[in-house]
Amino acid sequence: MHATNTADVATTSTEEGSSSHAGSSGAIDAAEFARQTSAILASITAVIDGKDDAVRSALVCLLAEGHLLVEDVPGVGKTMLARALAASIDATVRRIQFTPDLLPGDVTGVSVYNPVAQEFEFKPGAVFAHIVIADEINRSSPKTQSALLEAMEEHQVTVDGHSRPLPDPFLVVATQNPLEMEGTYALPEAQRDRFMMRISMGYPDAAAETLMLRQRDTANPLDAIRPVLAATDVRALITWARAVHVAPALEEYAVALSQATRSDPNLHLGASPRATLQLVRAAKVQAALDGRDYVIPDDLIALLPEVFAHRLIAARGLHRAGARPIEAALEGIVRRIPVPVGLPR
Known part of the structure; x- marks a missing residue:
């Protein structure tokens, strides 16, 4: 003992x-x-x-x-x-x-x-x-x-x-x-x-x-x-910070980013619903620190690697020396998912 x-x-x-x-x-x-x-x-x-x-x-x-x-x-x-x-x-x-x-x-x-x-x-x-x-x-x-x-x-x-x-x-x-x-x-x-x-x-x-x-x-x-x-x-x-505004279109954008990790062929395990919630919460703080009372798409995109990457597991065969399969998958998802425009504040 x-x-x-x-x-x-x-x-x-x-x-x-x-x-x-x-x-x-x-x-x-x-x-x-x-x-x-x-x-x-x-x-x-x-x-x-x-x-x-x-x-x-x-x-x-x-x-x-x-x-x-x-x-x-x-x-x-x-x-x-x-x-x-x-x-x-x-x-x-x-x-x-x-x-x-x-x-x-x-x-x-x-x-x-x-x-x-x-x-x-x-x-x-x-x-x-x-x-x-x-x-x-x-x-x-x-x-x-x-x-x-x-x-x-x-x-x-x-x-x-x-x-x-x-x-x-x-x-x-x-x-x-x-x-x-x-x-x-x-x-x-x-x-x-x-x-x-x-x-x-x-x-x-x-x-x-x-x-x-x-x-x-x-x-x-x-x-x-x-x-x-x-x-x-x-x-x-x-x-x-919790009172910072998030437009409905940005909430849908955060969900789309999260769901894309679950269907990406390069990822064995995608982001959880908890990850989506925490991404939005972190984006609110990011906006507040920048002096804004509303979230913009760049807040979500900038935080995506830090909030999502450690939760994801790359598909088998992608763990090669020097490879960055998870980071590459996230970059591809950001390119594929349309960014909301003309958001109301």
């Missing part, structure tokens, strides 16, 4: 909210939305230099109430991105180091018998936080990975027949190494489908890497981050 402490579950608490936080849990306007989202982006980019697209994707995922999967080789800043996002939000944060001996109970929690009270008491697991960093998620077995399924979809955990709600807002930021790396497990299809977006960090350019050497030689840049928003402010941002 493995002891719980071998799971290397680390807990980090952010600082208390200050009275200087602008906004509240009530309604905000466009100017306040822009100010607060700009503050989050600036806070993260102070640590993650030269990766503006990855930083923006992380914010889109947070405000669309999705979950983020960051996939890349070790050492390119996957965990740093997750930590910077967490540190920028004044909310509870917990990090789970996924290892081969991690147990599902370490994630969700367990019921422990109290001999004094003569009853079982629930001990919450690391998933009970606003932001959960699932570090190297694919180094644990599929059984342990599946412990996150209910939490990610329903924002609750059921243990011993009792369902317990998770904090609101709730976001899982998972990092994983490519499957060809030693000691990794493939994420089950159901687990991949719970992630709204998958992004890659990529290597930094020479200037950014040189700057990193100078800045991190004597100090950790994460130590300088202070929360720029309270959890209630995040909820207000989510509410604002």
Whole structure:
């Protein structure tokens, strides 16, 4: 039997909210939305230099109430991105180091018998936080990975027949190494489908890497981050983005894109209805960040690879060295499906 402490579950608490936080849990306007989202982006980019697209994707995922999967080789800043996002939000944060001996109970929690009270008491697991960093998620077995399924979809955990709600807002930021790396497990299809977006960090350019050497030689840049928003402010941002208008023709366009993946001969598994819903939700946030209260076709097209690609499986015979069958299939679908024009705003 493995002891719980071998799971290397680390807990980090952010600082208390200050009275200087602008906004509240009530309604905000466009100017306040822009100010607060700009503050989050600036806070993260102070640590993650030269990766503006990855930083923006992380914010889109947070405000669309999705979950983020960051996939890349070790050492390119996957965990740093997750930590910077967490540190920028004044909310509870917990990090789970996924290892081969991690147990599902370490994630969700367990019921422990109290001999004094003569009853079982629930001990919450690391998933009970606003932001959960699932570090190297694919180094644990599929059984342990599946412990996150209910939490990610329903924002609750059921243990011993009792369902317990998770904090609101709730976001899982998972990092994983490519499957060809030693000691990794493939994420089950159901687990991949719970992630709204998958992004890659990529290597930094020479200037950014040189700057990193100078800045991190004597100090950790994460130590300088202070929360720029309270959890209630995040909820207000989510509410604002959710109200962005999507024309019926664009809803039909999103459905057409999704259905095309299910009949494409180059794809064995197409996008789920959940993928369609999350594509539209992410597009709303994209539009809001661009200062619009309506979605345009370019929002959907730009997000398609990040929202759909990790959910799809290429047809047999297309997994060749150097081939990009899934990306190529998505590009072909975008070319085939007519883009709506003359949309009302």
